[in-house]
Each structure stands twice: as C-alpha cells, then as structure tokens.
Amino acid sequence: MVSQISIIAGRGRDGRCDRIERLDLNMGDVVSVVGRTGSGKTTLINDIELFADGDTPTGRRILFDGVPAAPEDRDDPSRNPIALITQHTTFLSDLPVTEFLVTHARIRARSQAAAQALVAETLMFANQLTGEPINPGSRMTELSGGQTRALLIADATVICDTPIVLLDEVENAGINRTRALELLRRHKRIFIFVTHDPRIALLSDRRIVMSEGRITDVLETDEEEQAVAPAVTRLDDMLSHLRERLRGGLRVSRADLEVA
Template sequence: MLKKITIIGGYDKDGKKEEIKSFDVKAGEVFALIGPTGSGKTQLISDIQQYIDGETLTGRSILINDLPIEKLDFNKSLRHLVAEVSQNMNFVIDMCIEDFLLMHAQVRNIKDPRQVIKKVLKVTNELAGEPVYFTDNLTKLSGGQSRALMVADVALISDAPIVLIDEIE
C-alpha cells in the first residue's frame, strides 16, 4: 500500500543543482506544482511517471514508502501506481469511445463495466465544452474533449493511487 513518495532533487535544465533537496507527497494529499512556462513542471511529472532512479537528465530519484525503485517488484508494487493525464492529449488508436472505455474497464476488472462507462461519459460531458458520445471516434476528439475523457476515466476507472495531471484547466 502506498504511504508516500519522496522525490529527491537533481539538476535543472541548465545543470544547476536544484534548491530543494527532497520532498514527500503522502497518500491522500493533493500536491500542486506551480511555476512559469519552461520551469520544469512537466519534466518532474515525467520523472515521477518513469519511476526515476537518478538515470534521467535531471538526475532525480524517487522513493516509494522510503524504498528505492530497485528494491520494489514492478509487477506487485509499481504496475498500477501512476495514472497520468498529460497536457497534450491526442489519441492515435482508431476506435470509438465506448470500445475504449469498455476495454479499459475490463483490464481494470471493473464490476458492471457498462454502468461505470456511462458515468465516465456523463462526467466527461460535464467537464467538456462540447458533448461527446459513445460512438465518437477517439481520433476525432478535440484536445479539451480528450482531456475531459481521460480525467473522467482516471477518476472512475483507474485504481492508481498517484494521479498526475499536467496543466489542469
């Protein structure tokens, strides 16, 4: 069970040592990272998602429950640890929304997947400016519709204890 993640600082894009040596995000906390364009927010999210261990350009590392990544079993500990909604959501898979959501719900062993995906579509339409329908093709969705769909999907289908959202609107 996830109790906390610790991010250990590395270097910024100019190769300077980061001012913050480390910080923790505990289970149940909401953590917001605020900074100007180009300050490294997206890179930090990418580092967390990749379960970094000092081998990226930033030199950052993360600990899960005070343990380094190499001490954890990927299949047991890390497989569904992180869900991400990136700032540039573009689907490349050629399928309709309903098939995509059903596939994701089945992979996550959701009971009564049809009921759950109806809720996902409802929440998507509450978040999106223009409505989407089960029959809509993923590749035809606007950026805002794609992000709304993925936020709803992560909230209602994913069981990941860490949710990373880059550039929430």
C-alpha cells in the first residue's frame, strides 16, 4: 500500500520550472489544486494519473514511496494505486447500478459475498452525497450528473480502496461538498481536488497554486482561513437553498437569505 506520493518539479508552458522542487503528499492529506482556467490544474493531475516519469510534456516525475511506479501497477487494474474522477462520465456499458458495482468489486479480486457487502456500503456512501437517492436497479446512463459523480466518488473510496483519489471539479456535479469531505477524511487516503470552489479549497489541508502550466506556490490552510471557512459554508448553503427552490418551481423571498 502506497503511503506517500512525491511530485518532482517539471516545467510550465513557457519552459520555466515549477517553483516547488519537490512536494510530498502523505496518507490522510486532502489537497486542492487551484488556479485560473487554463493554468495547468488538470495537466498536473494527469501527470499523477499517468505515473509521469519525465515522459510527459511537463517533464514532471511522480514517485510512490520514493520510487517510480512499478510496471505491474501500471498494467494491472487491480494494483493501480490511483482512482481518477473527471468531469466526463461516459460509460462503455449501460449496466444497472448494482451490476456495475458488483463487476468492479469482482475485478478487485473480491469474493461474491464480499462484493455484495461493498456494493451496499458504496450505495450508502453515495446517497449521503446526493439529494436524490440512487435506485440500485437504474442503469448508469439514467443517473443524473450529481448521482453519477457521487457514485463514482463512493466507488473509488470503498470498492477501489486506492490510496490516491484524484477529483476533477466535482463541485459542478451538485453533490454535498462539505459532507463529501467529512466522509472522505474518514477513509485516510490522499485526496487531490482540482477545484474553483472556495469551500473545498478552504476545507483542504493545503492548496497547490498553478499558473502558466507550472506550480507557483503551495499554501497551508492557516488558522485565519479555517475561521473563514464556516462563513463561506453558510453563504454556499444559502445559494444551494435558493437554487433548489428555483429548480422546484418555487418563489424566493428575503427570508430565504436567512436559511443558513
């Protein structure tokens, strides 16, 4: 089981090097990758997902417990230490939810009985992230964007049991972000969020700042930012409340601004 990954500096689009020569991420860390659109956030997590070893356009290297990934980790899905959840959720097979999860559990070398237990745990996890419960008999392509992303997060955390989970802009999926972070922290993985969301960024342990395709800074979330986070959460909850009322065809009033 991998306990640490290290990002060894590469270069941005202009050829300049990352400002951080080496960044170590340890089990239990929750990290956000922030920066403007086009700053290189997704490129960074792609380097991690591809086990970069100086062979990607950035020239970065990713080490696992101090060494490059072993060939079997690259080639055997059951040994891959990384789960990547992107904004794109196109499925090659239109399976019912339960069959999709059981199939994945069996690929991970689980017995049938253990697979069924994991499926139940995964659905319970996912339904805490989305306001609309997932019907186990529904087909994967019938799920809403929020349900799909919640299910994939749960699947990566419970069934994959991978030490490293990469999440690319999950805030756009309509999941409960605060609840997601609470649940994810209990599972002691290395979680890396690509995000524009201030709630996720401030609830992370640190932020990797990207600009022009390179890492320009790494900021620890300090006590003052931790104190700001609850106010940001209240604002976000208020906006979520207004959004749900409008989606439901209801009117809003000044009283709705006080719900948080």
